[in-house]
Amino acid sequence: MILSQKCQYALRAVFELAKRHGQGPTKITDIAKAQAIPTKFLEAILNQMRQAGYLISRRGKAGGYMLAKNPDKMTVADIINVIEGPITIVECAANTPKGICAFDQNCVFLPMWENAKKAIDEIYQKTTFESLVTADKSNSCKKPMYNI
């Protein structure tokens, strides 16, 4: 599996905050409950995203987390980058200091790795959390309503 569980938790958490954008801070436990994430694990994840500048927190009573930007300015790529670091198909295709790969400049696979990285990056970068919230809303509308 390419994306870690942690990263998926992070995406779902930000998605939850995007849904509640403009409503003040949301408690960790509420996010955890809404998105089925282990609370203590989520704590660390949210903290990490706060330090990266994507979330704002308020401590103490009535504290919690909120987005640092508008949902249309936050992309899936942003969050993945915080949790997993830059997408790396293989080690030597990363922009690491030279000399790590035994084949160095002449690796025949390198162009392919670069293409793959670019293709994924584009998809993640064009997916904003606003678009996800919008998709979610139209999704719930389409669902049959069993309530009376």
Next chain:
Amino acid sequence: MILSQKCQYALRAVFELAKRHGQGPTKITDIAKAQAIPTKFLEAILNQMRQAGYLISRRGKAGGYMLAKNPDKMTVADIINVIEGPITIVECAANTPKGICAFDQNCVFLPMWENAKKAIDEIYQKTTFESLVTADKSNSCKKPMYNI
């Protein structure tokens, strides 16, 4: 890193065999030396690809491994699939039996995961080992020659 070391070894090994296609079997130790792969580890990898039908082995003296098909019929996707299994961005986006994901049918991320998977698959599927060998040849020509 998305691709395991093992998978990269597998790709390099098949690439090495593609370069030697039509020259009879190549010894494991020769492949290992040419591509900087731990010999014993490579043994297991080659065996796995043989069982998947991509390689043919000959035992005994003057034995070794060779491709089971023409290099233009073997793709990077084939080999990755043997070693890593089908590409899976996230668990619930795989074609697993339903009910694994807590969000099931209504996951807002699902279309994105499917797009990403498709984008990568296409790149890997269109890269044949023949094309890699060709690229490698033109690469070596471009290199300055320091030999006398």
Next chain:
DNA sequence: GTAATTCCTATAGATTTTATATACTTTGAA
């Protein structure tokens, strides 16, 4: 001040990855 909440550090358990060791089987040539 007290209760609620985030923040920080450490660490433990589980899983996966990577690699090696050992012993066995098959093959082909002298």
Next chain:
DNA sequence: TTCAAAGTATATAAAATCTATAGGAATTAC
């Protein structure tokens, strides 16, 4: 026939990573 080269199979260990939890410190609202 005999021997050695080479692949086959199984077990396992070392290392790295992932996932998750625990406990207390700091902060804020009331």
